[in-house]
Amino acid sequence: MDYVGIDIGSTASKVVARGKKELEFVLPTGWSSKETTHTIKEKLKENDIDVLSEDTRVVATGYGRVAVDFADYVITEITCHARGGREMAGDHCSIIDVGGQDTKVILVENGMVQDFLMNDKCSAGTGKFLEIMANRLGVTLQELFDMADTGTVLPISSLCTVFAESEVINYIGEGRKREDIAAGVVDSVAAKVAQLSQKKSLAGRIILTGGLSNSQYFTRILSEKIGREVEPTERGRYAGALGAALLAEEKSR
């Protein structure tokens, strides 16, 4: 049997296959979840996984989950991230997922979701915020983190991405160092994520998942803000897709 987890995020789509064939890949979601879904289907086929076959079980998750018309099950990203996070950090853990358009905090106890929280619909404290600011500074995300590491934090007080961008433009206008602005940007996102996390009683190992999950720099800043160690995860961006693949397997038992 092939068990496939597909996580259609707002920025990136992640796929994990388990069972007969082990495989994982990521691609940009682009403007159409439908088209991305089609590309995923083709890509799996190239790797001998036929999503329409009787021997394949597919779980779709993420904001574009309903676009996956060949999915056997549709499960929310909270449940899938929790399952994937559990695989990475054990049955008692806290998962902080900084996604492209939302940030979630999930508490897992005895292997089950015990509580969760998502940010409001605005993009403060999400990957989108970093993406916009990196664009504004003319660098990639990795360059933004590298620059931030050598800079001194310039305060960005606005929680709204649009207003925060104006603050950044002011700093640029004042001729401030890019490194300092970058440090301010990362600090602001970490502060917002920490604030959200602290609304819940984080217990057990705390791991970071999502697109920033392997950034040592971001987890360090986040750990400082939360006052507890937040562990980076090598495959953290696949947490949702991995959870979906595991659930595909568990659901077909």
Next chain:
Amino acid sequence: MADYRKMWEELGMDLETHDQLCAVLPQAFGDVYLSQENRPEGMDYYNMVVADIHGIRPAELIEHQKKGGKVFGTFCVYVPDEIVFAAGAIATGLCGGSQFWVPGGEKVLPTNTCPLIKASVGARLDRTCPFFRIADMYVGETTCDGKKKAWEILGEDVPIHIMDLPQMKRAKDIKAWAEEIEAFKKVVEDFTGNEITAEKLAGSIKLINGKRRALERLYELRKNENLPISGCDALLISQIAFYDDPGRFTQMTNALCEELEQRVKDGVSVVPAGTKRILLTGTPLAIPNWKLHNIVETSGGAVVCEEMCTGTRYFEHLVDESKTEVTDQINALADRYMNINCACFTPNARRIDDILRLAKEYKADGIIDVNLKFCNLYDTEGYLVERALKEAGIPVLGIETDYTDSDAQQLRTRVSAFIEMLNN
């Protein structure tokens, strides 16, 4: 559907804009309501009331006015309808529950005002709701700062009487509320020219208690394992209770309850066994705000109770019917109304007791604490509510939303995840 354009025109309504509202409501109602399976036949009455929401009842109110009767528009479950009906007048709820009216309210109110207030002010000033045109006098109250200031703006366009609701529940506050009811009685008597006698007041107390009993009977039925009616339908009934003729509403609701009681006997349920039972608590859901109920009930859950103004706060506790002197009756009214537990009071621990009790009575698997955006009172109280529920081991999901559909997908994710969590 009858043609009510002439009536709307005579009410000075903005027909062109109003047409846009009339064009979208049937679609929304169809999507949320008519798509439900196995609805009770008794819902036909409420379907009809909504289908002609700006026709049938407004026409009745105008008929009443033609005979010299007055209509009072109210915005809060603390305002005693009994006083209005005892003077031969009609009270009708005016709270706006549609995004359609919000931009109208934003012309004069700060954006960070709750959508209920914005919609209510917009509906009046933009002349797009017949009820807001018909009411001869509005009755406001001091339940929150947003409303207090909104009355001053509305007061320039329509006569308004404001009742000063206390913010604590000491003996002297209950006495103060009795005095406010007494003053309201005088205002209603002067405005209608009708004296409110003990006999008339006894009659209206019985009338409104009858409505409360019917709603209580309906809610009692929702406690059954086999759910005879959906949360969406029950919410609609609660919303209609605010403006329908109380006598007819009571009769129709009791008739529906008979059908539902038979369903319970027959073991009929509108949802599959094992569907997670959700209790909603928080800010009111004014008609036609069906958003959250619809999301819950299309995501594998069933709403079994609303600890809300459009819910238990509206009908729980009866007014003592045994009093024969006006003064005693007014005290009995004050006692009953001060039993409602709204976040505008401090402290308000009894609301938390209510939620815990209702969760048990309705066998709720989980609770969703709903807050209308910018309702500072309920938002702040949510901290204590959610903490108390956690301590009691009841799963809770906090949600803040408004009347727009822009967050529907995010809400669906949260609600679905919450129900997945309950299913584990």
